[in-house]
Amino acid sequence: MSALLAPGVTAGSLTDHVSALALRRHAPRWWWMAFIPSLCLLGLGVLAVGWLFLAGVGIWGIDWPVAWGFAIINYVWWIGIASGGTFISAFFFLMRVDWRTALNRTAESMMLCAAASAAVFPILHLGRPWLFYWLFPYPATMRLWPQFRSPLLWDFFAILTYVVSSLLFWYLGLIPDLASVRDRARRRWQQVFYGCLALGFRGSVREWRHYRASYGVLAAIMAPLVVSVHSIVGLDFAGGQTPGWHSTQFPPFFVFGAALSGLAMVVLIVVPLRALMDLRRYITPYHLDVLGKLLLTSALLVGYAYLMDAFSTFYGAESADMTMFMDRVAGVYAPVYYSTLVLNVLAPLVLAARRLRRQPAVLSLVAAGTIVGMWLERYEIVVTSLHKTHLPSSWGGFTATFWDWATLAGSVGLFMTLLLLILRFLPVISVSEMRGLLERRR
């Protein structure tokens, strides 16, 4: 008990604390200090997207042969980060592990915001984003259908399903906690706001019975869904003939990477929140220890995937593949490859030491490194593969423009803004599940 929860935590004190965080009249200073820069980044992103809509994708660095640039890198990066939230909230719910309870709300909120940031990019990448509805199979007057045999269309359905399901799963888990906040609200607008969101949940046996069943079954669906979504992202690449992409290991490789970056993002959010929102009583060193171990495990899985990537290139002995790989390790983009190895595989190895793993600063540093490392990994996959394809006459380079960076910064702004709004106005810990945990342990 002492490991999972600080002594003295009761259902009442926990509910009052978390509700008060959502209901407080003024946001604390740290919140504004994070929110204003986030809003500025979001503004920059809106500007970049507005200019993109006016001028077209030519403002980005993409060209032949590197026709997939930042939009795809950012998309894969964000959707991978989102997946980590689902891993924590769905997989570990199904395994009935108690440590998940304090973390799952943060993980789910992070998942939702990251999925929103990811979902923007495929639309922007279309070139003519106002025609995005052509991806829907609707009865068009042109009597055309989307290409159902293409992984790119599978991806559209995967994101659609993932975003809608994440939202519903997150909201369902939130309903009992919204009811707790509603019943502690003093001011009229708060009573109405949380009252409407809580849908009138009163904790009756009937409500709990169906709530439990639907949350459990949704978690059971979310777990394979997240694996399928990231496998399909892998297939976006593996479906192409491009050297370095055309590989059967891509779906699991992408799932490993998703787990790593997502867990890292949970660490990056949870560690400061513990201090800033005074959550140390519920998110204890034990939780950090578990997150550190998970981060280490997924880093080892990613390391295995890198190893197999190299092995299968030479085992397959296709000349274009080997040329591309040699270019990856010794060409102009080689620093990206080595940074990826260091940040995603070697640096997380320090977490094998329990003493280091329990240091919030070390854990955050490693996590921040892997977030950057995973972005670089996608840069390496997208750019290095495309810049030296089968035909030497069409080789070329890629340089990102200001607008590429502005769009990336804008997506970070969107993520941070949404997350900060959720942290400000919604319960940051799944109070009803924690109450269940307390009761079980009584």
Add this chain to the structure above:
Amino acid sequence: MLAVFADAGAQRRAEAALRQAGISDVARHLPAEPREGMERSAIPLIVLVCGLLGAAAGFAMQVYATVWSYPQNIGGRPLFSWPSYIPIAFELGVLAAVAGGFVAFLIAAGLPLLYSPEDRSDLMRAATRDGYVLVLRPGDRNLAWRVLRRQDPVMIEELPEGAARVSHRVHP
């Protein structure tokens, strides 16, 4: 009438006592999911059916589009290329299952229900904190009082009929 208890055991004993005394219109409200005595819910079955129907519909749509509505001969490959229909059929199955599960939860739990007569009592708020609340509509209020007092409640409150908020509350 409402009565708050300190733990789930006391609440269950009080409920049983009320039923034994012939008061059957009793509802339990708890701050966390009950650990025992929950009947099975039909929602998993509904989710399964929605998922299967969604997947079947998604598969059928792709077959219709690629075989009948817009057949394309791509290097002589078969029109009915079923393996490539599986990802979208799976995703649409999941979408239907999740949406169906959410809607089924709302219908089964009777939500949204933004007002109910017992909301007039502040005691209801305990049920979303750490109190175990019984809400009863007894025919004989004096009998209910007598039964409840013996069950060691934290608080009992009697709400008048109609919309009035004046109530009679005791701390036994």
